[in-house]
Amino acid sequence: MFSAFLVKRMTLMALTFLVFGCNSPTFKAENSVTLSYYIAADEVLWDYAPLGQNQIMGRDFNEDENVFVAASADRIGKVYIKSVYREYTDATFSTLKPRTAEWEHLGYLGPVIRAGVGDTIKVVFKNNLSIVASVHPHGVFYNKASEGANYNDGTSGAEKKDDMVRPGATYVYQWQVPERAGPGPNDPDSIIWMYHSHANSPMATNSGLIGPIIISKESGGYSSATDREFVTLFTITDENDSYYLDKNIEKFTQGVGLADDEDFYESNLMHGMNGYVYGNLPGIVMKKGERVRWYLIGMGTEVDLHTPHWHGHTVLHNGNRVDVMELMPASLKTVDMVLDNSGTWLYHCHVNDHIKAGMLSLFTVLPE
Ligand SMILES: [Cu+2]
DSSP states (O other): OHHHHHHHHHHHHHHHHHHHGGGSHHHHHHHOOEEEEEEEEEEEEEESOTTOSBTTTTBOOOHHHHHHHOOBTTBOOSEEEEEEEEEESSTTOOSBOOOOGGGGGGTTSOOOEEEETTOEEEEEEEEOSSSOBOOEESSSBOOGGGOOBOSOSSOOGGGGTTTSBOTTOEEEEEEEOOGGGSOOTTSOSEEEEEEEOBTTHHHHHHHTOEEEEEEESSTTSOOTTOSEEEEEEEEEEEGGGSTTHHHHHHHHOOOSSGGGOHHHHHHTEEEEETTBOTTOOOOOEEETTOEEEEEEEEOSSTTOOBOEEESSOOEEETTEEESBOOBOTTOEEEEEEEOOOOEEEEEEEOOHHHHHTTOEEEEEEEOO
16 A cells, blocks of 8 residues: 555656746755855945946046035045945955956945745845944845834844844844745846845935845755856935944045035935946956846835836837836846847936936947
8 A cells, every 4th residue: 555655646747847946936945045145244344336427428537527526625525434244255254255257236235145945045145334234135024133224113022132232233034935035927037126224224325225135936045048148237326314424524635515516416315336437347248148037126215206117129028018117215127038149238317307417327238
């Protein structure tokens, strides 16, 4: 009886494998992995235009552009003190994990946290800042001890420790990736989520504490339908609403009472893509024939309505063909592009005011 049952069971398993292949949920659990990331919040100096010029036009900044990028006795300019998430090699947090050329374009975004459906994400987070910080994820499954957000949710004790990690302290966040955190029926086989500090969320994200999460259908977090991936955050980083406004005024200007000056306020609204303005975003290079997946993130306030537009190409968004996307604050969108047109092309926000203020980049499609 017993052996007959076993034979039946094995036959059923073999059939399941034949029908569903190794993508079957039955086999998912066996293949799933725990992916560990060692991420610290670090204070850095961030340059919004390291090339020192308007790369879109290939010339020096003009008077209008200098509103945002020129430093003077009463303007901070293009370099600001910020806090960013940075990846380290292990829990000692002594060695930074070098950012590879293909991810150079992430700019001030934190490292890509990647996983697939069925996997578990472990983030060992060290707060190297002088202020509290957390890591709050979107989309993935977390319990109250790994939500990374401080509010009146009826929790206490150990379930509060993740909310605001103290300066110098380390906390381990664990997030699961169930089916509902992965691509939906109309999505491509990997999608974008994000993480950010929720210890005063607006100030934290303006200060730079934000990064991408990529979740794929298959364990590990990679898509087999894609040759290259890019992540772009469209936001007006409001340096007036950063943890470091006073520090920046003190370090970079001679100004007193600048915080009340309207022109000063305007000069600190950095209309960037991943923290780069006027074509300074590096590393958006690809090859004709490749299948490229673009992950888009919106962030900010009521003026952060962005419309990313690619020149020379179109993209597929959940089955619809477009060459402009719409992003609202905290929008997360994934689109696919097949590169059929070599050259150097504009990639920019199509909102007029944002074009003038520098929300523009270039991407290069090399010939096959
Ligand atoms: Cu815009």
